[in-house]
Amino acid sequence: EVHLLQSGGxxxxxxxxLRLSCAASGFTFSxxxxxxxxxxxxxxxxWVSATTGxxxxxxxxxxxxxxxxxxxxxxxxxxxxxxxxxRVEDTAVYYCAKxxxxxxxxxxxxxxxxxx
Amino acid sequence: xxxxxxxxxxxxxxxxxxxxxxxxxxxTVTSTYLVxxxxxxxxxxxxxIYGASSRxxxxxxxxxxxxxxxxxxxxxxxxxxxxxxxYYCQQYGSSLRTFGQGTKLEIK
Numbered sequence: 001e002v003h004l005l006q007s008g009g010x011x012x013x014x015x016x017x018l019r020l021s022c023a024a025s026g027f028t029f030s031x032x033x034x035x036x037x038x039x040x041x042x043x044x045x046x047w048v049s050a051t052t053g054x055x056x057x058x059x060x061x062x063x064x065x066x067x068x069x070x071x072x073x074x075x076x077x078x079x080x081x082x083x084x085x086x087r088v089e090d091t092a093v094y095y096c097a098k099x100x101x102x103x104x105x106x107x108x109x110x111x112x113x114x115x116x
Numbered sequence: 117x118x119x120x121x122x123x124x125x126x127x128x129x130x131x132x133x134x135x136x137x138x139x140x141x142x143x144t145v146t147s148t149y150l151v152x153x154x155x156x157x158x159x160x161x162x163x164x165i166y167g168a169s170s171r172x173x174x175x176x177x178x179x180x181x182x183x184x185x186x187x188x189x190x191x192x193x194x195x196x197x198x199x200x201x202x203y204y205c206q207q208y209g210s211s212l213r214t215f216g217q218g219t220k221l222e223i224k
Contacts, residue, residue, distance in 0.1 A: 044204065045206070047206075095160050102208060107160065
């Protein structure tokens with residue numbers, strides 16, 4: 001059974017940084033692309049970033065390009081999202097998901113709050 | 117950017133009834149690249165349909181997807197109490213993956 005366990009997140013002031021983690025189990029992590037999707041409070045879904053299994057290709061939404069970095073450690077079966085220069089509008093629940101184009105399986109989500 | 121417009125915004129039905137949810141795209145999307153999710157309050161989305169019409173693993177056969185071009189439909193043949201949730205469509209036919217704004221399916 002696929003399991004994606006997220007950690008990180010929390011509250012930060014505008015301009016600050018956070019790193020999210022997503023520990024994967026139940027599948028061959030290195031063989032699968034992974035993604036991050038976010039959902040602002042009471043709003044819809046927004047695809048944030050994705051990376052292939054070997055990290056040879058990455059994708060970023062324009063809204064986070066240059067500020068967020070997706071990475072993965074296949075030896076630790078873990079996906080990361082480094083978020084720098086955070087803005088109030090980055091406040092959302094962030095989900096990791098298995099897949100590059102759509103989410104086959106999802107983590108439980110972690111709340112990131114950016115506020116002064 | 118391909119814009120996805122879902123209708124209706126809110127659908128009020130009773131258990132046992134048939135639900136029909138619409139997703140229209142601003143540009144033609146290859147059917148393979150259209151998916152549907154279900155999201156319940158406080159939970160992550162769950163993949164229901166991929167390739168416009170293929171059910172994901174473990175999804176009951178009362179859920180079905182159809183459509184092509186710019187018009188896609190999610191149908192729930194007979195609503196069960198656990199089906200009341202928000203439903204999103206999503207496309208990845210362009211490099212920018214986009215979601216619809218969602219349809220809330222509520223108990224009448």
